[in-house]
Amino acid sequence: MTETRIDRRFKALKKKNRAGLVTYIMAGDPDFDTSLSLVRGLPKARADFIELGMPFTDPMADGPSIQAAAGRALASGQTMVRTLEMVRQFRAEDEATPIILMGYYNPIYSYGVDRFLSDAKDAGVDGFIIVDLPTEEDDEMCKPAMGMGLNFIRLVAPTTDEQRLPVVLANTSGFVYYISITGITGGRSATSSELEPAMARLKGQTDLPIAVGFGIKTPAQAAEVAKIADAAVVGTAIIDQIACGLGAGNKPSMTLVEDVLAFVSSIAEGIAEAR
Template identity: 65%
Template sequence: MSAPSRIAARFAALRAEGRAGLVTFVTAGDPDAATSLAILRGLPAAGADVIELGMPFTDPMADGPAIQAAGLRALKAGATLRRTLDLVTAFRQEDQSTPIILMGYYNPIYSFGVDRFLTAALEAGVDGLIVVDLPPEEDAELCLPALAKGVSFIRLATPTTDDRRLPAVLANTSGFVYYVSITGITGAGSAEAGDIAAAVARLRRHTDLPVAVGFGINSPERAAAVARVADAAVVGSAIVSRIAAGLDGAGMPGPGLVEDVLGFVRRLADGVREARRV
């Protein structure tokens, strides 16, 4: 299955089921390659409909302490962009249907080489990219080459993206739109359900793409509240924090870490799946 069709097929299936999806974020290589792969492989069965995989970077300016720490743990354990792609390749050996979105910053991709990266990403089984520090004015750098090769480019919209700016943000967006429900860094707080509903309604007046909402969703209850009004709820910092909580004093994975993380994802998924039945 090709990259764009995996994303489209997943959201079509969610619409057919009459429910929203759960998008889970984890950092590639956190806390080490083997544990990261075990978590990644377990996410679909735990209820993740789409997976965002963070590309570790030394200066993640949009991320809060939890994801910053995850990136540093991964880098310390030897994570690289090449190894991130290898992780996707290993995941695809067992799962050909769950969309994987690489999320991060442009510097590692630029250093890797855009054409080389896009070719390797497609070969690995990557479906889309979220690159938070490339605005629409820089679409020629990565967005347009990605679209030309068949890799979706998911753009972020925020509470400060007004109606004048929104057309530029949406112009080359594909796959889905990621609505950042708060101003600030990841894990910094949460938005009111009414504000999210109004924001999603406004986005839908401008695009037919699915709308996923993230930032500040840290419990099954908050995930359910988002799932009632959006096409997907995105949970990142809360999952990454569960990984950190399962490390021992030396920073090594403790017994039961993978099971605990996946158990938390199951509870999030239950909240999302039950949201529209209440």
């Protein structure tokens, strides 16, 4: 594959000997305009990568916070077309920050995989994390995405054993997303004593950067991860900050965007000081 924005960003981070911050928010939560303001603000809050959730009614691998965010986004009228539109508007102003769409397969399957990949590429999307497409289903979307020069980022779990790991890594590009615990998003976080052997195991099998996610909620936890991984993924904690700033009818407070971005900056600060 030719070099992508994701590859370039990791290279730059490596040069600075710094781990990256991957931030996750749900597209359209609580509404299109607020969500777009958040996405636009993330690079200034020193997020290195933006994971943009594509809302789905049945997010089986996510906890209550992210499911609620998806519910708010759908209630505000978010659709796949609008999510791509959000990326397009962001990309018009920011050529460098990678955007990764994360979600579940059905809305993409419903849109039509080929048409979706082509529209996503056109909008400025760099990669995908599709929770319910394991390597066994690579023909569905992973291979077509790679064929178009888009990264298909694979989830690796603590249950992924030695025999399976090479199979999982085979068609992975961009980076590897290590799910640090067995469980759903927003649960407990892994301890460094759990993470270190897992990192060593992964590093022995791949040269791709490794991002660690699930359960990272504070600057201190992010710093802990940033010492040993190439990037830390923070999702639920940001979503919870968004939820905090919502009033009746999910109306955002005047300071919601500012408050959420300040929280993201605090996480970024933790990561910057980690090494």
